Amino acid sequence: DGGITQSPKYLFRKEGQNVTLSCEQNLNHDAMYWYRQDPGQGLRLIYYSQIVNDFQKGDIAEGYSVSREKKESFPLTVTSAQKNPTAFYLCASSYAGGRHEQYFGPGTRLTVT
Amino acid sequence: GIQVEQSPPDLILQEGANSTLRCNFSDSVNNLQWFHQNPWGQLINLFYIPSGTKQNGRLSATTVATERYSLLYISSSQTTDSGVYFCAVNSNSGYALNFGKGTSLLVTP
Numbered sequence: 087d088g089g090i091t092q093s094p095k096y097l098f099r100k101e102g103q104n105v106t107l108s109c110e111q112n113l114n115h116d117a118m119y120w121y122r123q124d125p126g127q128g129l130r131l132i133y134y135s136q137i138v139n140d141f142q143k144g145d146i147a148e149g150y151s152v153s154r155e156k157k158e159s160f161p162l163t164v165t166s167a168q169k170n171p172t173a174f175y176l177c178a179s180s181y182a183g184g185r186h187e188q189y190f191g192p193g194t195r196l197t198v199t
Numbered sequence: 200g201i202q203v204e205q206s207p208p209d210l211i212l213q214e215g216a217n218s219t220l221r222c223n224f225s226d227s228v229n230n231l232q233w234f235h236q237n238p239w240g241q242l243i244n245l246f247y248i249p250s251g252t253k254q255n256g257r258l259s260a261t262t263v264a265t266e267r268y269s270l271l272y273i274s275s276s277q278t279t280d281s282g283v284y285f286c287a288v289n290s291n292s293g294y295a296l297n298f299g300k301g302t303s304l305l306v307t308p
Contacts, residue, residue, distance in 0.1 A: 119295050123240075128203075128285060128298030136294065144295060145200070174240055183294040185229040185249075188287075190242040 089113070090191035092177050097196045099171075107162045107194045109177030118160035119178040119188065122146060129176060135160055136183045164196065171198045201226045201290040205299035212276050212306050220271040220302045222286030230289035231262050232296065233271050237282050245271070245284075276306045 090111045099105045111118065117136050121129035131144030135154040149168025154160055160179075164171045176193045180186040202225040212218055222231075233245040246253050246260040248269065253260055257276075262269040273280055283303050287296035 117294075121296075121298075126300075128300045129287070129296070130298070131295045134295050142294070176240075176242065178296075184289045187230070187232065187244065187247040188296055189244060190234075193240045195240070 090177060090179055090189060092175075092191040092194050094194060095192065097194055099196070099198050101198055102166045103198075104166060105164050105171075105196065105198075107164070107175055107177075107196070109160045109162065109191060110158055111160075111177075111179045111191075112158060113179055113189065114157075115179035115181055115189075116157070117180045117183045117186070118154070119180075120144075120150070120152065120160070120162045121176045121178065123174040123176060123193075132162065132175075134183070164198075171196060201228070201288060201293065201297050203286060203288055203297050203299040205284075205286050205302050207302060208300065210302060210304045212304070214276060214278060214306055214308050216276050216306075217272070217274045218276060218304070220273070220284055220286075220304075222269040222271070222288075222299060224267050224269075224286075224288045226267075226290045228264065228288040229291050230296065231269055232287050233260055233269070234285045234287065235280075235282050236285060236301070242285070273304075276304075278306045278308060280304060281306050 119134040120132040135141035177191040283301040
């Protein structure tokens with residue numbers, strides 16, 4: 087089955103701890119993205135990567151970090167510097183940036199207390 | 200950056216009714232997608248439609264790129280159509296999607 091997987095589905099952490107969210111795709115897509123969704127809002131871009139070993143900040147990158155060591159994987163780390171980390175995080179991928187259709191994973195709900 | 204406005208923000212319909220959702224955007228785009236977000240949060244791709252008209256069953260969409268708007272039509276609505284519908288665009292100079300705030304649709308029996 088081709089698609090995008092995210093794990094875990096739910097994640098609970100104490101304030102001050104870093105946490106890493108997993109995103110894997112087997113669609114042979116070059117571009118991958120991380121978005122954040124807050125209640126009642128649309129999605130906002132955190133980071134994107136158009137190719138392995140390269141990534142760019144999105145609109146709300148502060149307090150987050152990413153890596154892209156493999157084409158299939160684009161993990162997101164939520165650091166203790168992120169002031170309001172509780173949110174729904176969605177990963178997406180596409181054949182290339184921008185103009186190509188994007189497909190989304192099922193998301194990870196992060197709660198930090 | 201590019202602005203995306205969706206209307207109406209909320210919509211309640213009785214089963215069997217038709218509806219039109221609108222998406223206005225502020226700049227030229229090379230990608231426009233409509234999504235349905237189900238109660239579990241999954242974003243389901245409905246249409247990839249930077250221009251023109253497409254139909255898929257009871258759903259259809261039209262994008263008039265020169266006038267910077269897109270419409271999503273839902274006919275003979277069913278309770279399973281409930282959820283949030285998002286329009287998202289990529290500007291000609293951008294690399295990722297910019298989302299509207301969505302239209303929350305509730306279809307009652």
